[in-house]
Amino acid sequence: MNVKKAVINVLKGIWAIIGIVAMYLLLSYLIPFIEIPAEITTEPKNVEIFILTNGVHTDLVVPVKNEIKDWSQEIPFENTVSKRTDFKYIAIGWGDKGFYLDTPTWADLKFSTAFKAAFWLSESAMHCTFYEKMTLGKDCKRILITENQYKNLIKFIENKFDRDAAGKVILIKTDAVYGKNDAFYDAKSSYSFLDTCNTWTNNGLKAAGQKAALWTPSDFGIFQHYE
Numbered sequence: 001m002n003v004k005k006a007v008i009n010v011l012k013g014i015w016a017i018i019g020i021v022a023m024y025l026l027l028s029y030l031i032p033f034i035e036i037p038a039e040i041t042t043e044p045k046n047v048e049i050f051i052l053t054n055g056v057h058t059d060l061v062v063p064v065k066n067e068i069k070d071w072s073q074e075i076p077f078e079n080t081v082s083k084r085t086d087f088k089y090i091a092i093g094w095g096d097k098g099f100y101l102d103t104p105t106w107a108d109l110k111f112s113t114a115f116k117a118a119f120w121l122s123e124s125a126m127h128c129t130f131y132e133k134m135t136l137g138k139d140c141k142r143i144l145i146t147e148n149q150y151k152n153l154i155k156f157i158e159n160k161f162d163r164d165a166a167g168k169v170i171l172i173k174t175d176a177v178y179g180k181n182d183a184f185y186d187a188k189s190s191y192s193f194l195d196t197c198n199t200w201t202n203n204g205l206k207a208a209g210q211k212a213a214l215w216t217p218s219d220f221g222i223f224q225h226y227e
Helices: 002-033 097-102 111-118 147-158 197-207 220-226
Strands: 047-053 058-063 089-096 124-131 140-145 182-186
Touching: 002 220, 047 089, 047 147, 047 220, 058 124, 058 147, 058 197, 089 097, 089 197, 097 124, 097 182, 140 147, 140 220, 147 197, 197 220
Parallel strands: none
Antiparallel strands: 047 058, 047 140, 058 089, 089 124, 124 182
16 A cells, blocks of 8 residues: 555656656747737837857847947957957857756757756856858847846846956866867856756846847747747
């Protein structure tokens, strides 16, 4: 009788987990359709930014340098392998450090990495990539914003970097970079199934007063509003 009861309890637990996962997937699909509209402004929109996706992970792309902000002073070119200084744009994304550094391809994904990432158990990182140009397409959308909106976006991005006692961003010294023009930095907060890299990008768009999903863990939830 005890064995039977134990089996029933295990089955109930399994079905509960399946139910939770199913509900998460359903809400992850439905909630992103709820759009937060762009704020109405009469100020000139003269700052060019982009949203970029690799099919899973999204980045916010901003000018390396303009009258408002010179990102190369905070995120030095010299931290990249190429050390080139002629880039026009910098893509900035937030995500789980384990995914970034230990999972170059999906084939390299470990259960422990995925589990820690899903349940707030690992550290996070900022991934910064310099670009010479941006190519518009399904994976890259151009957005024009005002100077004040860009200032708000700058604050949003800056606040996610972890910093040393001198207030400088902290470079993660690793060979696990994706190319010759990127680098990783320590970040605040922990990644989770509720707060993903795409959630962060979506919140960045909200901070800049742009169209965004109410909430989204996926890149689809963002890009559907920019078709």
